[in-house]
Amino acid sequence: MAMKVRAxxxxxxxxxxxxxxxxxxxxxIEIVGAVDIDPSxxxxxxxxxxxxxxxxxxxxxxxxxxxxxxxxxxVVFLTTVxxxxxxxxxxxxxxxxxxxxxxxxxxxxxxxxxxxxxSAELDKLAKANGVTVLGTGVNPGFLMDVWxxxxxxxxxxxxxxxxxRIQDASTRRGPFQKKxxxxxxxxxxxxxxxxxxxxxxxxxxxxxxxxxxxGWELDEVTTSIEPIVxxxxxxxxxxxxxxxQIAGVRQVGRGIRAEKELITLEFEASVGAPQSYDGVYxxxxxxxxxxxxxxxxxxxxxxxxxxxxxxxxxxxPPGLVTMKDLPVVSCLGVNV
Amino acid sequence: MAMKVRAxxxxxxxxxxxxxxxxxxxxxIEIVGAVDIDPSxxxxxxxxxxxxxxxxxxxxxxxxxxxxxxxxxxVVFLTTVxxxxxxxxxxxxxxxxxxxxxxxxxxxxxxxxxxxxxSAELDKLAKANGVTVLGTGVNPGFLMDVWxxxxxxxxxxxxxxxxxRIQDASTRRGPFQKKxxxxxxxxxxxxxxxxxxxxxxxxxxxxxxxxxxxGWELDEVTTSIEPIVxxxxxxxxxxxxxxxQIAGVRQVGRGIRAEKELITLEFEASVGAPQSYDGVYxxxxxxxxxxxxxxxxxxxxxxxxxxxxxxxxxxxPPGLVTMKDLPVVSCLGVNV
Numbered sequence: 053m054a055m056k057v058r059a060x061x062x063x064x065x066x067x068x069x070x071x072x073x074x075x076x077x078x079x080x081i082e083i084v085g086a087v088d089i090d091p092s093x094x095x096x097x098x099x100x101x102x103x104x105x106x107x108x109x110x111x112x113x114x115x116x117x118x119x120x121x122x123x124x125x126x127v128v129f130l131t132t133v134x135x136x137x138x139x140x141x142x143x144x145x146x147x148x149x150x151x152x153x154x155x156x157x158x159x160x161x162x163x164x165x166x167x168x169x170x171s172a173e174l175d176k177l178a179k180a181n182g183v184t185v186l187g188t189g190v191n192p193g194f195l196m197d198v199w200x201x202x203x204x205x206x207x208x209x210x211x212x213x214x215x216x217r218i219q220d221a222s223t224r225r226g227p228f229q230k231k232x233x234x235x236x237x238x239x240x241x242x243x244x245x246x247x248x249x250x251x252x253x254x255x256x257x258x259x260x261x262x263x264x265x266x267g268w269e270l271d272e273v274t275t276s277i278e279p280i281v282x283x284x285x286x287x288x289x290x291x292x293x294x295x296x297q298i299a300g301v302r303q304v305g306r307g308i309r310a311e312k313e314l315i316t317l318e319f320e321a322s323v324g325a326p327q328s329y330d331g332v333y334x335x336x337x338x339x340x341x342x343x344x345x346x347x348x349x350x351x352x353x354x355x356x357x358x359x360x361x362x363x364x365x366x367x368x369p370p371g372l373v374t375m376k377d378l379p380v381v382s383c384l385g386v387n388v
Numbered sequence: 389m390a391m392k393v394r395a396x397x398x399x400x401x402x403x404x405x406x407x408x409x410x411x412x413x414x415x416x417i418e419i420v421g422a423v424d425i426d427p428s429x430x431x432x433x434x435x436x437x438x439x440x441x442x443x444x445x446x447x448x449x450x451x452x453x454x455x456x457x458x459x460x461x462x463v464v465f466l467t468t469v470x471x472x473x474x475x476x477x478x479x480x481x482x483x484x485x486x487x488x489x490x491x492x493x494x495x496x497x498x499x500x501x502x503x504x505x506x507s508a509e510l511d512k513l514a515k516a517n518g519v520t521v522l523g524t525g526v527n528p529g530f531l532m533d534v535w536x537x538x539x540x541x542x543x544x545x546x547x548x549x550x551x552x553r554i555q556d557a558s559t560r561r562g563p564f565q566k567k568x569x570x571x572x573x574x575x576x577x578x579x580x581x582x583x584x585x586x587x588x589x590x591x592x593x594x595x596x597x598x599x600x601x602x603g604w605e606l607d608e609v610t611t612s613i614e615p616i617v618x619x620x621x622x623x624x625x626x627x628x629x630x631x632x633q634i635a636g637v638r639q640v641g642r643g644i645r646a647e648k649e650l651i652t653l654e655f656e657a658s659v660g661a662p663q664s665y666d667g668v669y670x671x672x673x674x675x676x677x678x679x680x681x682x683x684x685x686x687x688x689x690x691x692x693x694x695x696x697x698x699x700x701x702x703x704x705p706p707g708l709v710t711m712k713d714l715p716v717v718s719c720l721g722v723n724v
Binding site for chain 2: 074190194198199201202204205206207208209210265266267336337338340341342343344345346348349352353355356357359360361375376377378379380381382383384
C-alpha cells in the first residue's frame with residue numbers, strides 16, 4: 053500500500069464536501085485540517101458539514117496560513133473557485149507553505165494557453181518550493197481532455213477529435229439544474245451568461261490540452277454558449293420547465309488550424325435530454341468511437357479524480373503539471 | 389515538437405514490419421538499423437521487406453551487437469517473441485548497449501507476478517545502464533490492463549472489473565485466422581494449445597497489472613482456454629469453417645482473492661463472431677460501462693502503441709516500467 057497522505061481540505065462548499073467525504077473514507081488519506089472563508093461554518097467539524105458519519109476532529113478555520121503551518125500537510129485539496137486569477141493567491145499560500153496542491157479549479161487543468169504568464173509563474177514558484185500543483189476533475193481533467201488523448205494512443209494518425217458529453221440533468225441535484233439554467237427565461241439565460249454564472253468552465257483548456265498532446269499548434273480556440281429550449285413541459289423534483297423555457301445549456305469548444313476545425317468539444321446539460329452519455333470520436337487511422345453508457349457521474353467522479361490523483365501528485369517531480377503528464381490515475385487505495 | 393528519436397527495428401516479422409511502416413512515416417523518428425535472424429531477409433532493405441514506399445537505406449542484419457554499437461540508437465523496437473525467458477538475452481544485449489527498449493513481448497507487459505526474479509534482474513540491469521524498458525501493444529498494454537485502470541480513475545470504489553474483447557476474425561489476415569484455430573478440428577485445437585502455438589499471451593499479466601493499479605493483493609490468477617465451435621458454415625477469403633469445426637478461441641483470465649473473483653478478462657477471437665467490440669465493465673461507485681464500437685484494430689493498434697510510447701520511454705527514469713507507470717501515451721508527432 054502507498055504511504056499515508058496527510059491532507060487539508062481548502063474550500064468546504066459542495067465540491068469540497070464531496071472530496072472530504074471520499075477522502076475521509078480512505079485508509080491511505082488522513083484529513084488533518086479544513087479551511088473555508090464562510091463564517092457560517094467556521095469552527096464546525098468538517099465531518100458534520102460534509103456529512104461524514106463520524107467526526108474527524110477537524111474544525112473548519114478561516115485562517116489558511118495558520119492551518120497550513122500548524123498541520124504541515126502533504127497535500128491541499130483546493131476546491132474554491134473556477135478562475136485561475138482568483139485562485140492564484142490561495143495557490144501561492146499553499147505552495148509557499150511547501151504543500152502539494154490538487155485543485156478543482158477548471159482553469160488550472162491546462163492553463164498554458166489561456167494564462168501563459170500565470171502558468172509560468174506558478175511552475176517557477178512550485179519548483180522553487182519543491183511541490184507539485186495539479187488541476188483536475190471529471191471535466192476538465194478527464195472526459196474532454198485526457199480520455200480522448202488516451203484513446204489516440206492506439207491510433208497511427210489522428211485527423212479530428214470530437215468529444216460529446218450529453219447530460220440529462222433531471223436526476224441531478226437541484227442546484228445543478230439551477231446552475232445550467234433550467235426553468236429560466238431566455239432573457240435571464242442571457243443575463244446569467246453575461247455575468248459568467250451560467251457555464252461549464254474548461255472547454256478552452258480541454259481543447260488546448262488535446263492539441264498539445266497531439267503535437268498540434270492551433271491558430272485559434274473558440275467557445276460558444278447557447279440555451280437549449282424545452283420542446284415540451286419537463287418536470288423534475290426541483291423545477292418545472294414549460295415548453296419554450298430554457299431546459300439547459302449547450303457549449304461548444306473548437307480548435308482550429310489553417311481554417312480547419314481539428315477539435316470539437318460538445319457539452320450539453322439539460323433537463324429532459326433524451327439520454328446521458330459521453331462519447332469520443334476520432335477520425336484517423338483507425339477511426340475510433342468510444343462510449344461511456346449513461347455518462348460519467350459529475351459529482352461522484354470529480355471528487356474521485358481529485359482524491360485518486362493524490363499519490364501521483366505527491367510522487368511527481370515539482371512544478372505545475374496537468375493530467376496528461378501524470379502516470380495513469382486509478383482508483384487505488386480503496387479496499388473491496 | 390519532441391526530439392527526433394533514432395530507432396533500431398529488432399525483429400522484422402509481421403509485427404516488426406508493421407512497427408517499421410508506422411515509425412518510418414513519422415517525422416520524429418529515424419530508423420537507423422534493423423535486425424533479424426532469418427537468413428532469407430538478411431541484407432535486404434527494411435523498407436522493401438516491410439512494404440514502405442521509399443527505401444530507408446537500412447539493411448537487415450543478423451548481428452544485433454554490431455548494429456547496436458554502430459548505430460548507437462536511442463531506442464530499440466524489439467518485436468521478436470512472446471516469452472520473456474526467450475526474449476531475455478535480446479533485452480540484455482540492448483540494455484548493455486545503453487539503449488532503451490519498447491517491446492511487443494506480451495510477458496514483458498507486466499512481468500512482476502509471473503516472473504518476479506527476471507523482473508528484478510531486468511530492472512536492476514536497466515537502472516545500471518541508465519535505460520528504460522517497456523513491454524506494450526494493444527493487448528496486453530492497453531485494452532485489458534491500462535484502459536480499465538484508466539477508467540477507474542473516475543470511481544470512488546471498485547468491487548469488480550470485467551473486460552471483454554470480442555473479435556470477428558473474418559476480415560483479418562489469413563495468418564491471424566489460422567493462429568486462432570479457425571478451420572481446425574477439435575483434436576488439432578487441443579494439440580496446438582498443448583504446444584502453446586494457439587493462444588493470446590498476456591491475460592495473466594493483464595490481471596496482475598489491474599490488481600496492482602487498484603492496490604489489490606490477489607491470492608490466485610487463473611487462465612483458461614477453450615475452442616469456439618462453429619454453429620454453421622463460415623466462409624472467409626482464407627478459410628471455410630464447417631459447422632462443428634473450430635471457429636476460434638475463447639480465453640478467460642481471472643483474479644481471485646478470498647475465493648472471490650475480482651477481475652474477469654474475457655478474450656474471444658473467431659470467424660463469424662456476431663460483432664467485434666471491446667468493453668470495460670466496472671462494478672463500483674459509480675458502475676461504469678465503456679464500449680469501443682467495432683473494437684480496437686489489432687494490427688494497427690499494436691504498432692501504434694509501440695511507436696507512440698517512444699518519447700515517454702526515452703524521457704522516463706531508468707528501469708523496467710509498465711504502461712501504468714508512464715504518462716498518457718497519445719498519438720503525438722504525426723502531422724495532420
